[in-house]
Amino acid sequence: MSLVTTIRKSLVPVHPEGYPFIAFAAVIALVLLAFSTFFGMIAVGLAIWTALFFRDPPRVTPVREGLVVAPADGRISQIGLAVPPRELDLSDTPLLRVSIFMNVFNVHVNRAPVTGRIERVAYKPGIFLNADLDKASEDNERNGMVLATPFGRIGCVQIAGLIARRIVSFVREGESIGAGERFGLIRFGSRVDVYLPVGTRVHVAEGQLTVAGETVLCDFAAAPPRDTAYRVS
Incomplete structure (x- = not known):
């Protein structure tokens, strides 16, 4: 198993609805990191939280009728x-x-x-x-x-x-x-x-x-x- 495959299987999928929000949070984090490590790291934390908020893990649903x-x-x-x-x-x-x-x-x-x-x-x-x-x-x-x-x-x-x-x-x-x-x-x-x-x-x-x-x-x-x-x- 390749390293890339291992990383992909370890990451929780994100719903496409969250892509714009995650991208925006990531850009803000990068901009703030260029001026302040402290505020930049806070923004990084918020960007990670945004990604986690929109996570869409697979689920196994019981299929019996009723x-x-x-x-x-x-x-x-x-x-x-x-x-x-x-x-x-x-x-x-x-x-x-x-x-x-x-x-x-x-x-x-x-x-x-x-x-x-x-x-x-x-x-x-x-x-x-x-x-x-x-x-x-x-x-x-x-x-x-x-x-x-x-x-x-x-x-x-x-x-x-x-x-x-x-x-x-x-x-x-x-x-x-x-x-x-x-x-x-x-x-x-x-x-x-x-x-x-x-x-x-x-x-x-x-x-x-x-x-x-x-x-x-x-x-x-x-x-x-x-x-x-x-x-x-």
Whole structure:
């Protein structure tokens, strides 16, 4: 194995969406290094962080029908009942919502939670509250999609955070998508909500860390929805 091949296999891939930001940070670092070692090294650190922010590591998604996987890397901040965003036309009554909070050190490429047809994609402008707050689901800028599956309609909503200023979507209505496939990303720090049928038995708990495309949130094939008590947001 050549040295070049070894280096390539050791490096985590970067999503193309990040190339302009990484290039800009690198140029700033080079300019500052020419005038000040101290400030230049700080800029180098920021350039490295920018590259890490846009990393897009490969994931191995379980493919059995009925599995719903985490759409984001991060920490499960909330599990409870909540009415989905109105623009999704998903439900007028509360559904089970699993919220995953991403900090600025998490991978921010989002992956489809389940295989299905994209029935709806809806963008809603808003403000930029801390994405960990419950009211961020209603007030913050967001982009949602509804997936039609054999187990019902599943909602997935990207929510911008306090620092995030842009949500990027890679999909369109009418397309089909497989579980674990990339559907978008958020810059820089944010949250993703998944809306499931009421009574769904989730396999995760609040505070648990998730890996996009790999962590199983629930299994429709193994256990049908049942009546479960959750708090209402």
